[in-house]
Amino acid sequence: MTSGAATEPAPRNRVPGEFPVRIAPPDLSHWRAGNFGLPGFIQRKASTPGPHLMIVSLMHGNEFSGAIVLDRLLRQGLTPQRGTLTLGFINLAAFDRFDPTEPTASRFIDEDLNRIWDEALLRGGRDSHELARARQIRPFLNTVDVLLDLHSMLWPSDPLLLAGSASRGLELARRLPLPGLVVVDSGHAGGRRLIDHPHFVAPGGSAIANLLEAGQHWQEETVTMTEQTVLAMLALHGMIDAPAAPARASRRIAMVTHTISPTTGQFAFVAPYHGGQVIPSRNTLIALDGTAEIRTPYDDCLLVMPSLRASRGHTAVRLARIEAG
Secondary structure (H helix, E strand, O other): OOOOOOOOOOOOOOOOOOOOOOOOOOOOOOOOOOOOOOOOEEEEEOOOOOOEEEEEEOOOOOOOHHHHHHHHHHHOOOOOOOOEEEEEEOOHHHHOOOOOOOOOOOOOOOOOHHHEOOHHHHOOOOOOHHHHHHHHHHHHHOOOOEEEEEEEEOOOEOOEEEEEOOHHHHHHHHHOOOOOEEEEOOOEOOEEOHHHOHHHHOOOOOOEEEEEEEEEOOOHHHHHHHHHHHHHHHHHOOOOOOOOOOOOOOOEEEEEEEEEOOOOOOEEEOOOOOEOOEEOOOOOEEEEEOOEEEEOOOOOEEEEOOOOOOOOOOOOEEEEEEEEO
16 A cells, blocks of 8 residues: 655665664564454453553554563553553554664654544545554544553653643643653644544543653663653553652653754754753754754753754754743
8 A cells, every 4th residue: 555645764874873773672473463353452451440541652663662561561461450451552564674774764664653643634535554554543542541652762862751732631741750851742744643633632522642752762771761651651540559660750841832844955953962952042053954044942942852864844853942840
Protein backbone atom coordinates (compact mmCIF):
# COMPACT_ATOMS: atom_id res chain seq x y z
CA MET A 1 0.00 0.00 0.00
CA THR A 2 1.19 3.50 -0.71
CA SER A 3 0.02 6.69 0.87
CA GLY A 4 1.09 9.49 -1.40
CA ALA A 5 2.01 11.36 1.80
CA ALA A 6 5.29 13.11 2.39
CA THR A 7 7.65 11.08 4.53
CA GLU A 8 10.08 12.31 7.15
CA PRO A 9 13.59 11.66 5.89
CA ALA A 10 16.44 10.30 7.95
CA PRO A 11 19.00 12.92 9.01
CA ARG A 12 21.05 14.11 6.07
CA ASN A 13 24.74 13.27 5.84
CA ARG A 14 24.51 10.76 8.65
CA VAL A 15 27.92 9.59 9.83
CA PRO A 16 28.13 5.83 10.53
CA GLY A 17 27.98 5.33 14.27
CA GLU A 18 26.63 8.85 14.87
CA PHE A 19 23.58 7.37 16.59
CA PRO A 20 24.97 4.32 18.43
CA VAL A 21 22.56 1.50 19.21
CA ARG A 22 23.37 0.36 22.74
CA ILE A 23 20.29 -1.79 23.36
CA ALA A 24 18.87 -4.76 21.46
CA PRO A 25 15.32 -4.93 20.09
CA PRO A 26 13.06 -7.20 22.18
CA ASP A 27 11.59 -10.50 20.99
CA LEU A 28 7.87 -9.73 20.69
CA SER A 29 6.80 -13.05 19.20
CA HIS A 30 4.69 -13.92 22.27
CA TRP A 31 2.49 -10.84 21.87
CA ARG A 32 1.97 -10.41 18.12
CA ALA A 33 -1.36 -12.21 17.93
CA GLY A 34 -2.84 -10.22 20.83
CA ASN A 35 -5.39 -11.73 23.17
CA PHE A 36 -8.66 -9.85 22.58
CA GLY A 37 -9.03 -9.38 18.84
CA LEU A 38 -6.49 -6.61 18.23
CA PRO A 39 -3.12 -7.90 16.96
CA GLY A 40 -0.15 -6.73 18.98
CA PHE A 41 -2.27 -5.76 22.00
CA ILE A 42 -2.53 -7.66 25.28
CA GLN A 43 -5.31 -6.89 27.74
CA ARG A 44 -5.49 -8.01 31.35
CA LYS A 45 -8.34 -7.34 33.75
CA ALA A 46 -8.75 -7.31 37.52
CA SER A 47 -11.82 -8.48 39.38
CA THR A 48 -11.95 -5.12 41.15
CA PRO A 49 -13.46 -2.27 39.08
CA GLY A 50 -11.22 0.56 37.98
CA PRO A 51 -10.12 2.61 34.99
CA HIS A 52 -9.00 1.32 31.62
CA LEU A 53 -5.34 2.30 31.19
CA MET A 54 -3.74 1.75 27.78
CA ILE A 55 0.05 2.02 27.38
CA VAL A 56 1.39 1.80 23.83
CA SER A 57 4.83 1.50 22.27
CA LEU A 58 6.30 1.33 18.76
CA MET A 59 4.26 4.18 17.35
CA HIS A 60 7.51 4.52 15.42
CA GLY A 61 9.19 1.26 14.50
CA ASN A 62 12.70 2.24 15.54
CA GLU A 63 11.71 3.58 18.98
CA PHE A 64 11.70 0.35 20.96
CA SER A 65 12.66 1.40 24.50
CA GLY A 66 8.97 1.34 25.36
CA ALA A 67 8.56 -2.09 23.77
CA ILE A 68 11.40 -3.42 25.93
CA VAL A 69 9.60 -2.23 29.05
CA LEU A 70 6.16 -3.55 28.04
CA ASP A 71 7.63 -6.90 26.99
CA ARG A 72 9.41 -7.13 30.35
CA LEU A 73 6.24 -6.40 32.31
CA LEU A 74 4.20 -8.91 30.31
CA ARG A 75 6.81 -11.62 30.81
CA GLN A 76 6.73 -10.89 34.53
CA GLY A 77 3.00 -11.64 34.48
CA LEU A 78 1.80 -8.14 35.28
CA THR A 79 -1.93 -8.11 36.07
CA PRO A 80 -3.65 -4.97 37.39
CA GLN A 81 -4.97 -4.94 40.94
CA ARG A 82 -7.98 -2.97 39.69
CA GLY A 83 -9.47 -2.01 36.37
CA THR A 84 -8.30 -2.98 32.89
CA LEU A 85 -4.75 -2.71 31.55
CA THR A 86 -3.98 -2.84 27.83
CA LEU A 87 -0.39 -2.93 26.57
CA GLY A 88 0.20 -2.44 22.85
CA PHE A 89 2.87 -2.68 20.17
CA ILE A 90 1.61 -0.50 17.35
CA ASN A 91 3.81 -0.49 14.23
CA LEU A 92 5.25 -4.00 14.29
CA ALA A 93 5.83 -4.01 10.53
CA ALA A 94 8.17 -1.02 10.77
CA PHE A 95 9.83 -2.51 13.87
CA ASP A 96 10.56 -5.70 11.91
CA ARG A 97 12.63 -3.64 9.46
CA PHE A 98 14.95 -2.26 12.15
CA ASP A 99 18.62 -2.51 11.19
CA PRO A 100 21.20 -1.30 13.74
CA THR A 101 23.48 -0.20 10.89
CA GLU A 102 20.70 2.10 9.58
CA PRO A 103 18.71 2.76 12.75
CA THR A 104 16.82 5.82 11.50
CA ALA A 105 15.38 4.04 8.46
CA SER A 106 12.54 2.08 10.11
CA ARG A 107 10.47 4.86 11.66
CA PHE A 108 7.46 3.88 9.52
CA ILE A 109 6.47 2.00 6.36
CA ASP A 110 4.53 4.62 4.35
CA GLU A 111 3.97 7.61 6.62
CA ASP A 112 4.30 8.80 10.20
CA LEU A 113 1.71 6.88 12.21
CA ASN A 114 1.64 9.66 14.80
CA ARG A 115 0.30 12.27 12.36
CA ILE A 116 -2.87 10.54 11.15
CA TRP A 117 -5.24 10.42 14.16
CA ASP A 118 -7.79 12.72 12.55
CA GLU A 119 -11.31 11.33 12.23
CA ALA A 120 -11.82 12.72 8.71
CA LEU A 121 -8.59 11.06 7.60
CA LEU A 122 -9.34 7.78 9.37
CA ARG A 123 -12.79 7.64 7.76
CA GLY A 124 -11.55 8.77 4.35
CA GLY A 125 -10.52 6.87 1.24
CA ARG A 126 -6.75 7.32 1.33
CA ASP A 127 -4.78 4.21 2.24
CA SER A 128 -1.37 3.34 3.68
CA HIS A 129 0.07 0.73 6.00
CA GLU A 130 -0.13 3.17 8.91
CA LEU A 131 -3.70 4.23 8.17
CA ALA A 132 -4.77 0.59 8.03
CA ARG A 133 -3.20 0.00 11.44
CA ALA A 134 -4.76 3.13 12.94
CA ARG A 135 -8.16 2.01 11.64
CA GLN A 136 -7.69 -1.33 13.42
CA ILE A 137 -6.98 0.44 16.69
CA ARG A 138 -9.50 3.30 16.52
CA PRO A 139 -12.63 1.34 17.59
CA PHE A 140 -10.93 0.38 20.86
CA LEU A 141 -10.02 3.95 21.81
CA ASN A 142 -13.51 4.73 23.03
CA THR A 143 -13.04 2.22 25.86
CA VAL A 144 -9.82 3.87 27.13
CA ASP A 145 -9.85 6.20 30.15
CA VAL A 146 -6.12 6.96 30.29
CA LEU A 147 -3.47 6.61 27.57
CA LEU A 148 0.32 6.75 27.84
CA ASP A 149 2.18 6.74 24.50
CA LEU A 150 5.87 5.77 24.81
CA HIS A 151 8.49 7.42 22.59
CA SER A 152 12.17 8.33 22.48
CA MET A 153 14.17 11.02 20.63
CA LEU A 154 16.91 11.08 18.00
CA TRP A 155 18.77 14.17 19.24
CA PRO A 156 19.99 14.92 22.80
CA SER A 157 17.17 16.12 25.03
CA ASP A 158 15.94 16.10 28.58
CA PRO A 159 13.13 13.55 29.00
CA LEU A 160 9.69 15.12 28.88
CA LEU A 161 5.96 14.50 28.97
CA LEU A 162 3.81 16.03 26.24
CA ALA A 163 0.47 16.91 27.81
CA GLY A 164 -1.30 17.93 24.60
CA SER A 165 -3.87 20.69 24.38
CA ALA A 166 -6.52 19.56 26.89
CA SER A 167 -6.20 20.86 30.45
CA ARG A 168 -6.89 17.38 31.76
CA GLY A 169 -3.71 16.17 30.04
CA LEU A 170 -1.69 18.67 32.05
CA GLU A 171 -3.48 17.62 35.24
CA LEU A 172 -2.43 14.02 34.62
CA ALA A 173 1.18 15.00 33.91
CA ARG A 174 1.34 17.04 37.12
CA ARG A 175 0.38 13.94 39.13
CA LEU A 176 3.30 11.89 37.85
CA PRO A 177 6.59 12.24 39.73
CA LEU A 178 8.75 12.22 36.59
CA PRO A 179 10.09 13.23 34.15
CA GLY A 180 10.89 16.75 35.29
CA LEU A 181 9.75 18.59 32.14
CA VAL A 182 6.11 18.80 31.03
CA VAL A 183 5.34 20.49 27.71
CA VAL A 184 1.88 21.77 26.78
CA ASP A 185 1.32 22.10 23.04
CA SER A 186 -1.34 21.86 20.36
CA GLY A 187 0.35 19.22 18.23
CA HIS A 188 1.94 19.34 14.78
CA ALA A 189 0.88 21.11 11.61
CA GLY A 190 1.62 17.82 9.81
CA GLY A 191 -1.27 16.00 11.47
CA ARG A 192 -2.85 14.78 14.69
CA ARG A 193 -0.96 12.60 17.15
CA LEU A 194 -2.73 9.83 19.02
CA ILE A 195 -2.87 12.03 22.13
CA ASP A 196 -4.67 14.65 19.98
CA HIS A 197 -7.48 12.27 18.98
CA PRO A 198 -10.88 13.77 19.87
CA HIS A 199 -11.51 11.03 22.44
CA PHE A 200 -8.72 12.54 24.56
CA VAL A 201 -9.11 16.27 23.88
CA ALA A 202 -12.78 16.96 23.13
CA PRO A 203 -14.31 19.56 25.49
CA GLY A 204 -16.46 17.91 28.11
CA GLY A 205 -14.71 14.57 27.75
CA SER A 206 -12.97 12.70 30.53
CA ALA A 207 -10.42 10.48 28.75
CA ILE A 208 -6.83 11.66 29.22
CA ALA A 209 -3.60 11.12 27.28
CA ASN A 210 0.09 11.90 27.74
CA LEU A 211 3.07 11.18 25.50
CA LEU A 212 6.42 10.30 27.04
CA GLU A 213 9.65 11.26 25.27
CA ALA A 214 11.96 9.29 27.54
CA GLY A 215 15.37 10.31 26.16
CA GLN A 216 17.55 9.44 23.19
CA HIS A 217 16.84 6.36 21.12
CA TRP A 218 18.71 3.14 21.85
CA GLN A 219 20.17 4.10 25.26
CA GLU A 220 19.89 2.19 28.54
CA GLU A 221 19.00 5.33 30.47
CA THR A 222 16.03 5.84 28.16
CA VAL A 223 14.75 2.37 28.98
CA THR A 224 15.17 3.18 32.68
CA MET A 225 13.21 6.44 32.40
CA THR A 226 10.49 4.64 30.43
CA GLU A 227 10.17 1.92 33.04
CA GLN A 228 10.05 4.38 35.94
CA THR A 229 7.34 6.43 34.23
CA VAL A 230 5.26 3.37 33.32
CA LEU A 231 5.43 2.05 36.89
CA ALA A 232 4.49 5.48 38.22
CA MET A 233 1.46 5.58 35.89
CA LEU A 234 0.39 2.10 36.98
CA ALA A 235 0.74 3.02 40.65
CA LEU A 236 -1.11 6.32 40.18
CA HIS A 237 -4.16 4.38 38.97
CA GLY A 238 -4.00 1.74 41.69
CA MET A 239 -2.96 -1.07 39.36
CA ILE A 240 0.24 -1.90 41.24
CA ASP A 241 1.63 -1.01 44.64
CA ALA A 242 3.69 2.16 44.54
CA PRO A 243 7.22 1.17 43.47
CA ALA A 244 10.40 2.31 45.11
CA ALA A 245 11.23 5.32 42.98
CA PRO A 246 13.66 8.22 42.88
CA ALA A 247 12.56 11.44 44.53
CA ARG A 248 10.09 13.56 42.60
CA ALA A 249 11.92 15.41 39.86
CA SER A 250 12.16 19.19 39.96
CA ARG A 251 9.17 20.12 37.83
CA ARG A 252 9.07 22.57 34.91
CA ILE A 253 5.86 23.27 32.98
CA ALA A 254 6.43 24.85 29.57
CA MET A 255 3.88 26.20 27.09
CA VAL A 256 4.80 26.04 23.39
CA THR A 257 4.36 29.41 21.71
CA HIS A 258 6.21 29.03 18.40
CA THR A 259 6.98 26.18 16.02
CA ILE A 260 9.99 26.71 13.77
CA SER A 261 10.05 24.88 10.43
CA PRO A 262 12.73 25.46 7.78
CA THR A 263 11.60 27.21 4.62
CA THR A 264 14.92 26.69 2.81
CA GLY A 265 17.40 23.87 2.39
CA GLN A 266 20.02 25.81 4.35
CA PHE A 267 18.57 25.76 7.86
CA ALA A 268 21.20 25.46 10.60
CA PHE A 269 21.38 26.09 14.32
CA VAL A 270 24.24 28.31 15.45
CA ALA A 271 25.15 25.87 18.25
CA PRO A 272 24.52 22.18 19.06
CA TYR A 273 21.52 22.86 21.30
CA HIS A 274 19.82 20.12 23.30
CA GLY A 275 16.18 19.71 24.18
CA GLY A 276 15.19 21.34 27.47
CA GLN A 277 17.93 23.95 27.18
CA VAL A 278 16.86 27.43 28.25
CA ILE A 279 18.14 30.48 26.34
CA PRO A 280 18.28 33.27 28.95
CA SER A 281 17.88 36.38 26.83
CA ARG A 282 15.23 37.56 24.40
CA ASN A 283 16.37 38.17 20.81
CA THR A 284 19.22 35.63 20.98
CA LEU A 285 20.14 34.26 17.56
CA ILE A 286 19.66 30.48 17.59
CA ALA A 287 19.46 29.53 13.91
CA LEU A 288 19.70 30.70 10.32
CA ASP A 289 17.17 29.67 7.68
CA GLY A 290 19.11 30.66 4.61
CA THR A 291 19.68 34.34 5.35
CA ALA A 292 16.70 34.67 7.72
CA GLU A 293 17.57 34.88 11.40
CA ILE A 294 15.68 32.82 13.99
CA ARG A 295 15.78 34.55 17.38
CA THR A 296 14.24 33.84 20.77
CA PRO A 297 10.98 35.77 21.30
CA TYR A 298 11.33 36.21 25.08
CA ASP A 299 13.69 35.72 28.00
CA ASP A 300 14.14 32.18 29.37
CA CYS A 301 13.03 30.54 26.15
CA LEU A 302 12.99 26.76 26.40
CA LEU A 303 13.93 24.69 23.35
CA VAL A 304 11.68 21.67 22.81
CA MET A 305 13.30 18.78 20.92
CA PRO A 306 15.55 20.66 18.48
CA SER A 307 16.28 18.59 15.37
CA LEU A 308 19.86 19.48 14.51
CA ARG A 309 19.48 18.63 10.82
CA ALA A 310 15.88 19.49 10.10
CA SER A 311 14.55 19.35 6.55
CA ARG A 312 12.38 21.92 4.81
CA GLY A 313 8.77 21.74 5.99
CA HIS A 314 9.52 19.65 9.08
CA THR A 315 9.71 20.92 12.64
CA ALA A 316 13.19 22.09 13.60
CA VAL A 317 12.35 23.18 17.14
CA ARG A 318 9.47 24.40 19.24
CA LEU A 319 9.91 27.39 21.52
CA ALA A 320 8.23 27.36 24.90
CA ARG A 321 7.67 29.71 27.80
CA ILE A 322 8.21 28.28 31.28
CA GLU A 323 4.95 28.90 33.11
CA ALA A 324 5.21 27.12 36.42
CA GLY A 325 7.17 24.68 38.54
